[in-house]
Amino acid sequence: MRKLFVLCAAATMAFPSVLSADMAPRDVVFGELGQVPTPLTDVPGDAEAGFTAATTRGIGNCVACHVAKGWEDKPFPGNVGPELTGIANVYDEAQLRGILVNSKKSFPGTVMPAFYNLDDIIRHGEAYTGKAAKSLDVTIMTAQQVEDIVALLKTFTEPLPK
Template identity: 40%
Template sequence: MRTGATLTSLPALLAGLAVMAASVATAGTVAPDSVPIVDMELTQTLTDAKGNPAAGREAFADRKKGNCLACHANTDLKEQLFHGEVGPVLDGVADRWSADQLRAIVVNSKDVFGEQTIMPGFYTLKVGVNVAEENAGQTILTAQEVEDVVAYLMTLKDN
C-alpha cells in the first residue's frame, strides 16, 4: 500500500518540481501586469539577463513573433521582403529614442502613444477583445525577447 501511494505521488512531485523550476527561471522576470511605464519610459529591465541584439534582430523579423516589418521599414533587414509603411522607418531609431523609451514602446505602445495607435503591445495582457482562446493570457513576446528587441533597436543608429 505504501508503494502505491508513493507511485501516485510521483507525478504530483514531478509537477511540483516543474513549477518550482519555472519559478526559479523567471524569478528575475517582471510579470506583464506589473510593468511600470512612467512618463513614456520603462527604466526597469524586464529580466536579469542582458538583451541580445542578434536574437532581437531575429524576433524583429520573425513573422510569427515581433513581425515588426509588417509595419516598419528597416534598411538593416533589407534582405527581408515586404517592409511596411504604416509605422515610421526604424533606421536611426536609437538616435531618436532611449533604450528606456523603446522598451516602453515595445512592451505596450498604447501606454506611450495612446489607444489610437495600431501598434500592439508585445508584453501586455491588455490585448483587446476576441482573442483566440489558445492565445488568451499570453504575451506576444517573452520578457527576454523584449529585451533582445530593444538591444537590437539600440544598434540602429544613423552614424
C-alpha cells in the same frame, strides 16, 4: 490538462528562481511618457536574437509595419509605421522598451501591438484558423524577446538619410 497544471505549479514552487526571473506583464511600471526603465529580465538583450524576433512573422513581425536599414531583404517591408533607421538617436533605452512593452502608453490609440501586455491587446484567434486563442494569459512576445529587440534598436544609431 489538470495534471499538467498541478505539475507546473509544483515545479514553480520547487524551482521559483529557475522558472521565472522575468518581470510579470502586469508588474511593469511605466513612466509618464510610457517609458520602462527597468529591464524585464536578468539576462541582457542580444541584438542578433532581436533581429530574428523583429523580422520573423510569428514573433515581433516589426517588418510588417516598419522599414529599417538592414531589413531591406525581409519580405513585406511595411510602411504603416515610421522608418526605424536612426531610432536610437530619437529614444533612449527606457523609451524603446516602453514602446515595445505597450506602445499604447507612448502613442495612445496606435495600431502598433502591445507586445508584453495582457490587457491592451486585441485578441486575435489562433493564427488564422478561426479558432479562439489557446490562452488569454499569453503575451505576444516573451520578456527576453522584448529585451533582445531593445538591444537591436540600440544599434540603430546611423542617422536617417535626409
